[in-house]
Amino acid sequence: MSAPPKEVISELEALCQTVEHHSRLYYRDDKPEIPDQEYDRLFDRLLEIEKQWPELITPDSPSQRVGSEPLSGFVQVVHELPMLSLDKIVSFEELQRFEARIQKRLESEADISYSCEPKVDGVAVSLLYEEGVLIRGATRGDGAIGEDITHNVKTIRDIPLRLSGKQIPRRLEVRGEIFMTRAGFLIMNEKAIESGDKVFVNPRNAAAGTLRQLDSRITARRPLTMFCYSHGVLEGGEQPSTLSEVFECFDHWGLPVNPARHVCKGVHASYDYCQDLLKQRDHLDYEIDGAVIKVNRFELQDSLGMNARTPRWAMAYKFPAEEVATVLNDVEFQVGRTGTITPVARLEPVFVGGVTVSNATLHNMDEVERLGVRISDTVVVRRAGDVIPKIVSVVKSARKKGARNISAPDKCPICRSDIEHNEEEVLMRCTGGLFCRAQRTQSIIHFASRPAMDIDGLGIKLIEQLVDREILKSVADIYSLDVDTLSNLERMAEKSAGNLVSAIEKSKQVPLARVIFALGIREVGEATAQSLANAFGELDAIINASAESLEEIQDIGNIVAHHIRAFFDENHNLEIIDKLLKAGVRPIESAPINKDELPLNGRTYVVTGTLEAMGRSQAKEKLQQLGARVAGSVSAKTDWVIAGSGAGSKLSKAEELGIEIIDEAAFLSLLEQHDILV
């Protein structure tokens, strides 16, 4: 075999650098400089050369990122320096005691500087660089011995295969946490559901499961990332004197470090850092289980030394857990506004993710089956990042004798009407309609809610009371409520009764789209209601529209058209509408608008975070007026994301998907441009 020509060697070297450069711009910075085809062309050429001369393949070639043939097993790695764990604290007093112990040992009263960092919930790993080239990645394992996961680590785009910059040490062991972002986790699970693959319970398990893949081609397709937080072996090169200096060096060499780290002087500042971080927790795009507080100066760390397995110079300040075990006491079946029957778990109250949780949805009977859960089982409840609590798994080993199976009801638990089973949607539905007290209550709650008629002061508890006493039999009865009737109710003073009556009066004049939405027609959400209002202009025209003319409206298919027609064909519903109008409800109507002519027609927006000038629902209404579709979550179909302050995972998902993001100022000027008043 002939040796590769010199030109080929230098071409490959140049290609490695160029491809790695563009791959960083694309994957890490979201700022590609060259078109995808050009990138593919360069990459293909690189692969072509490597295929012809495999001896030229270097460990830092971009080709190493795509994964390789599955391994037959994991090889053990003995850590040159042990990977320690941390002692935990949960209060300011414990933090003070931590510092007092340090000061005593150091025989100094001086304030100590700490490097404070988020404690990322992922998998601890060690990366070994020799002459700047990544040669090995290993898990922490038991701290002394881990597993070789080099094949997987190399597929992670944020981890440099070769360090860049100046004064690179001859040997450097970098330690840190590999994790999955919340957005990456959601996208991955969505894809898994689509293709019928296993879904992961949480980002941490997903990261751990992915790193344990023997087939790194699978790892390469999963969105893992890393933050580096310390070093182990460091040979050749300058020895840093503080941890914050190490972070600077890491950053300079291209290693990912957490921007949320901070050096704090003394325990008060460190405690404030922890509290701030806790407030930020739900808005971060990765899961954390606390903060880590480490003495910043290595000299002091060395004098402090360690206990059996944990250093004396660091502490984990733990936040409330987001997954906790508790007991499932019972399952009740709740009936929603449109009759959908949902199993709801009644739990032994448990403190999880910072709040006490006693209920969790089980979604549907398929979910009950998938979990294999029984009454009296110990279950793991999860509440993370502001989402509603969910049962994620069952501790089967703790199952008690006589644990009861959960069976679906055969009649509506509220009104005893028959249940209709919708095979496709795995849903059960009560056929009782407004005869069913639960549906009646829910439809009134919906009618009065903010995006509908927005009746301030007519809340859930009050509505339940009014329905129970048969004062409210339908939404139309709301307009007969008077101060006398209301002030006779429990916990209702005359003043609040008066306020409520004025709020009811005020709700008589709202835009047509809100009235349509308030009626609670099946599958007619805010956006469809707006489309109907735009297309027909007035209520009568919608009531009389044929199924064909309804279907002509964009976004309305034959199923929704059928639901709309069925609603208005029902005499009972027409009577209610009649009563509403007689009571003085006057939807604000306007001439029909041709949707095609609206400036934002066909565009999908997502609004996230807090806007100064208006609430999110107002922002949504204004966008819909301009013809935009407003979605609740970010997906590949989103065109624009409007991000207010404190925007969290939706913003990061948008960034990840490369969706255009505009801030509040740009949004306001967009409205102004189209003469929409704020």
Ligand code: IVH
């Ligand atoms: S420092 C002696 N820093 O927490 C120093 N650990 O119980 C030991 N972790 O296994 C680690 N974020 O997986 C450190 N910024 C951070 C961290 C962090 C997460 C994890 C790590 C370790 C565990 C310690």
